[in-house]
Amino acid sequence: MNFLAIETSCDETAVAVFTERLEVFSSVIASQFDLHTRFGGVVPEVAARAHVQRLLPTLDEALKRANLTLADIGCIAVLNTPGLVGALLVGVSAAKMLALALDVPLVSANHIESHIFAARMAADRDIFPCVGLVVSGGHTSLFHCASALDFTLLGATIDDAAGEAFDKVAAILGLGFPGGPAVEKEAAVGNPKAHAFPRSFVHLDRLDFSFSGLKTAVLYALHGVGKAQGPLPGPGQRRADLAASFQAAVVDVLAVKCKQALRKTGLKRLAVGGGVAANKALRAALAAMALKEGAELFVPPLTLCTDNAAMAAVAVEKWRRQEWAPVDLDAEPTYQPRGGREKVQGRL
Numbered sequence: 001m002n003f004l005a006i007e008t009s010c011d012e013t014a015v016a017v018f019t020e021r022l023e024v025f026s027s028v029i030a031s032q033f034d035l036h037t038r039f040g041g042v043v044p045e046v047a048a049r050a051h052v053q054r055l056l057p058t059l060d061e062a063l064k065r066a067n068l069t070l071a072d073i074g075c076i077a078v079l080n081t082p083g084l085v086g087a088l089l090v091g092v093s094a095a096k097m098l099a100l101a102l103d104v105p106l107v108s109a110n111h112i113e114s115h116i117f118a119a120r121m122a123a124d125r126d127i128f129p130c131v132g133l134v135v136s137g138g139h140t141s142l143f144h145c146a147s148a149l150d151f152t153l154l155g156a157t158i159d160d161a162a163g164e165a166f167d168k169v170a171a172i173l174g175l176g177f178p179g180g181p182a183v184e185k186e187a188a189v190g191n192p193k194a195h196a197f198p199r200s201f202v203h204l205d206r207l208d209f210s211f212s213g214l215k216t217a218v219l220y221a222l223h224g225v226g227k228a229q230g231p232l233p234g235p236g237q238r239r240a241d242l243a244a245s246f247q248a249a250v251v252d253v254l255a256v257k258c259k260q261a262l263r264k265t266g267l268k269r270l271a272v273g274g275g276v277a278a279n280k281a282l283r284a285a286l287a288a289m290a291l292k293e294g295a296e297l298f299v300p301p302l303t304l305c306t307d308n309a310a311m312a313a314v315a316v317e318k319w320r321r322q323e324w325a326p327v328d329l330d331a332e333p334t335y336q337p338r339g340g341r342e343k344v345q346g347r348l
């Protein structure tokens, strides 16, 4: 049984072909990096228009690489939430049209749950129930994942997402867009202890995050306290130290909150997904923490961390439950986990 999945939630036009056994035949990503870089961030209208232009060629390429035609596809999957509504609508409309034309079921999937499912795909075995950490450009959230589709929120960022903080600090340091990989590269030659940046909420009994103060701390370390502007730092030790100290603060907070979530829930498995999960310092810190806690860590390979359509294979779980999407399926910009927010009891 072959699935064709479409992802257009932000700035990547992605199509993948996979089977109900989670064998991925193709996963094609048409990045819009070239279009947004001069704006220093994703422009929603530009993203939506580019999806319109790029979706059909991406779909053709995915089928070609899979060595299949549309006649071989038995189910269409689409990520319809969360994301930029205009961007999502392009994928949702195309998916509905394809399902109708081919007379096959349509299944909707969720971008956030898909990021965690990317870890499941790499694991080759079930990873649920687990604690799930989604760290992307739009989200930093911890979940109790009872199954691939049943998530309850344990905590989330109250301001910037971790990826957003990477992108903003990259802009502050003049490292370009997207910021995550650029900051990581710069941090590799810096001293993570050069600046004692804040680590919000680490000693508190809550599983939420806050990164906006950290971003301001980097700004003030660069230009002076209370000064939001100044010349961009050039290449050199100072810039590298700021990048490394910032990255260390984000990594520490994420590792501590994952540890707290494991202890509070009593779960012994941690799955991590989203663009920031590609960060090597974070992967190393989580691996060390999991080892100490006697927990298993599941992280996707780098290509499945950032946005892609292969992670939409979570739709296979919905297909098994026969949860078809209606013909009036809509694009939903915000995400509500099925289980709502969970009050977790227990010691940190």
Ligand code: KG4
Residues within 6 Å of the ligand: 010, 135, 136, 137, 138, 139, 162, 163, 164, 166, 167, 178, 179, 180, 181, 184, 274, 275, 276, 277, 278, 279, 280, 305, 306, 307
């Ligand atoms: O999951 P993703 O591709 O898109 C969203 O769903 O948001 O995540 C993109 C985010 C961006 O903020 C990007 O800067 C960040 O992930 N990112 C990284 C790295 N690679 C991507 N952050 C830190 N280190 C990286 N290596």
Ligand code: ZN
Residues within 6 Å of the ligand: 111, 115, 136, 137, 274, 275, 306, 307
């Ligand atoms: Zn994403």
